[in-house]
Amino acid sequence: MSWIDISQPLNHQIAGWPGDTRFAYKVEYSKKDTGSVNIGKITMSLHTGTHIDAPYHFDESGARVDELDVNLYIGPCQVIDVSEFQEITADLLSHFTINKSSRLLLKTALPNDPTIFPDVFPLLTIKAIDYLKDQGIKLLGVDTPSVDLPDSKQLPIHHHLHQSGIHILENVMLDHVEPGDYELSALPLAISDADGSPVRAVIRPLKGDSL
Numbered sequence: 001m002s003w004i005d006i007s008q009p010l011n012h013q014i015a016g017w018p019g020d021t022r023f024a025y026k027v028e029y030s031k032k033d034t035g036s037v038n039i040g041k042i043t044m045s046l047h048t049g050t051h052i053d054a055p056y057h058f059d060e061s062g063a064r065v066d067e068l069d070v071n072l073y074i075g076p077c078q079v080i081d082v083s084e085f086q087e088i089t090a091d092l093l094s095h096f097t098i099n100k101s102s103r104l105l106l107k108t109a110l111p112n113d114p115t116i117f118p119d120v121f122p123l124l125t126i127k128a129i130d131y132l133k134d135q136g137i138k139l140l141g142v143d144t145p146s147v148d149l150p151d152s153k154q155l156p157i158h159h160h161l162h163q164s165g166i167h168i169l170e171n172v173m174l175d176h177v178e179p180g181d182y183e184l185s186a187l188p189l190a191i192s193d194a195d196g197s198p199v200r201a202v203i204r205p206l207k208g209d210s211l
């Protein structure tokens with residue numbers, strides 16, 4: 001089975017977080033300059049497009065990107081469709097059979113348009129996070145720019161996920177993905193001390209017995 005890209009393309013059209021560093025790419029040294037090669041340069045917030053949050057993003061003493069276990073970001077995952085709901089509650093999640101893959105991707109009601117920063121998007125309740133913890137989830141992926149409200153200063157959902165041992169992957173694209181069991185690869189870059197990292201997130205269907 002082939003891999004399916006669930007990453008937002010990094011280009012000049014991508015919607016960044018309001019007020020944060022926009023994505024830019026240019027050929028800083030051209031083949032004409034160097035006589036041999038084109039050398040590109042990017043400028044971006046580490047929270048642009050499909051990315052992971054290191055706990056240090058919201059907690060001064062939290063782990064940095066290079067301290068995170070790479071095994072979190074590769075392995076079995078489940079995609080569930082919660083797109084009928086504006087709030088993701090424990091009750092709603094309890095109607096799905098969550099498998100033991102420890103990685104969960106939520107396909108929410110927010111349509112995938114990397115060029116638009118949405119005003120509102122679905123959020124998890126605190127009890128929903130407790131439920132995911134009880135189900136053994138270690139990595140939660142969402143198709144929204146954040147797991148908290150855009151103007152939140154307290155970031156209750158980030159903190160509660162962290163306290164529950166659940167790591168965060170944001171801005172995946174799932175509109176073209178059917179719910180089901182997959183294998184995920186969404187490795188952060190090896191950036192020392194960083195608060196987050198862009199990832200290339202891909203999934204491929206798992207056969208029934210390979211969990």
Ligand SMILES: Nc1ccccc1C(=O)C[C@H](N)C(=O)O
Nearest residue numbers: 017020045047053145146147148
């Ligand atoms: N760039 C920002 C600037 C200010 C406040 C938040 C951000 C975020 O990127 C939030 C992020 N996406 C998050 O939820 O982890």
Ligand SMILES: [Zn+2]
Nearest residue numbers: 047053170196
């Ligand atoms: Zn982030």
Ligand SMILES: [Zn+2]
Nearest residue numbers: 053146147168
């Ligand atoms: Zn976040």
